[in-house]
Amino acid sequence: MSASVSHLFSFQWLRTTAKSPPENSPCYKQQPSPPLLLHHDQVLSVYTEPYIITGYRTPGTTVLGSIKYAFVLHNDVGNFWTHFVPFVAWLVWLGYLATFRIDFTDPYYYPLICFWLGSCSYALFSSIAHLLSSMSPTVQCVVFSLDYLGIAMYALGGAIGGFFYEQSTDSPLFKYQGFVLTLDVSVAIGATFFCGLTRFYWRKHRFLVRALSFSLPYAFAVAPFTQRFLTCMVTGEECVEETLSLHLSGYVLTLIIAFFFVSKFPERCGPGKFDYVCQSHQLFHITAAIQTSIQMYMFPFDAQLRRTLLVDVEGATATVYNTILPFLIAECSGLLLVSIMAILMSRGVLVLNVTTNHERKNN
Secondary structure (H helix, E strand, C coil): CCHHHHHHHCCHHHHHHCCCCCCCCCCCCCCCCCCCEECHHHCCHHHCCCCCCCCEECCCCCHHHHHHHCCCCCCCHHHHHHHHHHHHHHHHHHHHHHHHCCCCCCHHHHHHHHHHHHHHHHHHHHHHHHHHCCCCHHHHHHHHHHHHHHHHHHHHHHHHHHHHHCCCCCCHHHHHHHHHHHHHHHHHHHHHHHHHHCCCCCHHHHHHHHHHHHHHHHHHHHHHHHHHHHHHHHHCCCCCHHHHHHHHHHHHHHHHHHHHHHHCCCCCCCCCCCCCCCCHHHHHHHHHHHHHHHHHHHHHHHHHHCHHHHCCCCCCCCCCCCCHHHHHHHHHHHHHHHHHHHHHHHCCCCCCCCCCHHHHHHC
């Protein structure tokens, strides 16, 4: 084969003779550049996480830019999807129950509504926080304060559900219903307050303060079942074997959740190696979603199985005034608290824990 024929069939003449259209031509389409991801030394400390070295989004993004980042691999994208996907799944499950199994207009199931609102609140607020946190330090503070509020509402929903569905029929707490529910609401608001303050104070121990702040709401949420479980162990009465293992798994999962949240394992053992996948916060989200999903099945099951036992117990009757109303009061109070923090921050009364790159290098 001659050199000219070989040149013809190699198609090299197409690449050498074809001319690219000018940049101002309608045929010219510039390739979009990939989003810029930064090293932890290139962003303010308010955006950084311990032992996460690379993959930080460029600060100052818009809402649209933040949404686009949800489809780009960076060190916070996993934290968004590990709560947004469960949020959608829980809405689907709630729709299924409302359509085929449970009449939510029945006051007996009002505590279940509170639990669902709390669960969906924390998953949604967490997703929004991780989605929008790179917009500015101020926006980050506000959205993560909402995230703390969502966790508090989840604990409050669990406490209300536990009070009406999980206590033994002879529990003395039924006699003090108003006091117990008021305490539940107060503890939820207090947890939101102290966690919000960690954006301004106690930066070095912020994760420990947040964990301790939510340990009390958790204790209030599991106290009703714990009391009934002890009754079951001692007397053998009021045991619901169908859901017993689910309740016990909740204790184990809570310890795992707390471990990931406080320990920063595994990235503590290899800074920079878990920047994108399997970092502690992602594992914390996944474990929390598993626990909540179990509760999504467990609470309706217990409510239906124990209804005949609880229906005649004084103080165990659910109404809108002792379930949904306290929940909404706590939610609105938390939103007001977050708004006040935002106003005080804008006026310089509260100052974010922010250090510059130069200050960090000199410490």
